Amino acid sequence: MFDWDNARRRLDELNAYAEDPNIWNDPDRAQELMKERQHLETRIKTVQQFDQELEDAIELESLGDSEEDEDTVQEAQEALRDLQGRVQKMEIESLLSGEADANDTYLEVNAGAGGTEAQDWAHMLRRMYVRWAESQGYKVEQIAETPGEEAGIKSATLRISGHNAFGWLKSESGVHRLVRISPFDSQARRHTSFASVWVYPVIDDRIEVEILDKDVRVDTFRSSGAGGQHVNTTDSAVRLTHIPTGIVVGCQSGRSQHQNRAQAWDMLRARLYERELKRREEAAQATADQKSDIGWGNQLRSYVLQPYQMVKDVRTGVERTDSKKVLDGDITDFLEAALAQKVAPDQDAEDEDARA
Template sequence: MRAETQNTIDAIQTSLDLLAQRLGVETAQHRLEEFNARVEDPNLWDDAEAAQKLMRDRQTLVDAIATYEGIKQDLADNIELIELGEMEDDAEVVAEAEQALTKLQSKAAEKELEALLDGEADANDTFLEINAGAGGTESCDWASMLARMYIRWAERKGYKVELQSESAGDEAGIKSASYKISGHNAYGWLKSESGVHRLVRISPFDSAAKRHTSFTSVKVYPVVDDNIEIEVNPADIRIDTYRSSGAGGQHVNTTDSAVRITHHPTGIVVTSSEKSQHQNRDIAMKALKSRLYQMELDKRSALVNEAHENAGDAGWGNQIRSYVLQPYQMVKDLRTNYETSDTKGVLDGDLDGLMGATLALAVSGKSRADAQADG
């Protein structure tokens, strides 16, 4: 067997070992049997919320077992094919199996990262806010580019994207936009994107074709589900309604359907302007609870606190990532030093490498902190 192939096998096995550790493979089947017994309880749905949580937890375990067993079996099958091909001197069979192992390595590495998404809100849906910063029209255009990038990324993941509110730029792009992104681990993946994103390019709005630098801030908050209790004192908030400035139509600017909620103790302001006033109130209140919950998560995690502090004003000194389109092509994350020259791919939503590097760094930092605490 070629050394390169053995290295691929070793990498897959390393990912399998981590998956086994996170899954608790020795007791996984026993835990599944316990779930199955509880699901068969005729009184299960007497408490709908508890039943729904049980079903979600069971499905998560089923998926984790299937992922682990599937990768393990694919690895064994392809090793057997390579050995058989080498015995029979069949280069074509060996090549096909080696190609399958390369794909399996990528899959195993992705599942290994997903297994690290074990924070209490990582599995939740998420709110994504984009706000243009210093740079005028340039930054508004950059904000719209980032919005497109995240929408493309979400589509690649099979996630659902819903626009919550949007404010158009004066000449181009957007001043701000808020989205709800729904799908398993949506928050876990996107949480590392909070911060300021910097773009360097030749401006399409400058007749002199000069190079411009633009800044846009991104903020990410988990959608608070029914299992997380966040109390909001009605005396602490102000609810305003105003006229939505939508894309057009006979009802635009004729009814005060958009909603703005201001939380006085924290200064948080959330808006929703896409649906009826009743729906907007519900959407805005959920967004407020998510912001408050994120603040609580920040207090618990030094790493998240550091990232939150970095997400200050959208300008020099606060950026987490640079996207350089001129005079060379490079996207570089300033926290992990992960970089790629495939700027087109990144702006088209190929973000897993950047996100994965940040996630791995956060996990290793957490492990070091836990070790120090234990010591």
């Protein structure tokens, strides 16, 4: 899965580039190559570490068997199971080879209909993604937020930065459903709430997205979140509406309208780029009729807190009964299953071609 020989060959090429003093004549290109070099070095060292851990565990188990030491055998087997889990995760990561998988990502959360209950659910979802991103060592920046009237949020936009951030999270776009006893209902009745998530990649200047000025409406307004006296007393927040597609993006995290405008244009370019990626993917996979099995539009996952505990992914069938851990950011199982399912049709096609 890792394509070891080509990875070693590419690292040798990058090491040769790094020794060329002329490489920094183009700083952007140099940084890109150095980033690729660091990533490859890390992956290669990880594989070498796996090899060493495997040898150590096998040797330890053999020693335990020869001395009839059950504790040593058990320790070796636990080490092998842990190693197996990490190798499987790396196999999944090696499948993140899409056009924008390695990029940073924007993630939007929007409350569905239902007032305070739905807005509180949107807040819980945002917290879940922040917790997951931080556990992966990613940097999280809040770009925009619209608070709810009584609690929670109506919407929020995050920028999550780190290698493969978009690749990991791209499968999270869709509708998320919560079932629980509402803390806002004096009669303690069970409520069902919905919130939507939209994930799209951050793109750099090498990717050209043509946007005509006449197709974009620009609105400015006062920020509603924290940010200091300047942010809250001037029309520094910016909202862009792309008229042909209806796409709307907004930014209020910067200290000036100029900063927010620049960020909003980057977000709009990213949304249009993601839209084109999706159009191409759907055209290439015209047989993807599985979407018709999903209720509530594009429902992705159900989170049930009462009368029992269960989180179930509609697409992959993955279920968890530890809902609190999931809402605390432990969602990697769901991400891995969605990614594996996404690449499975491609792998099946390759196997079929090989048999033919």
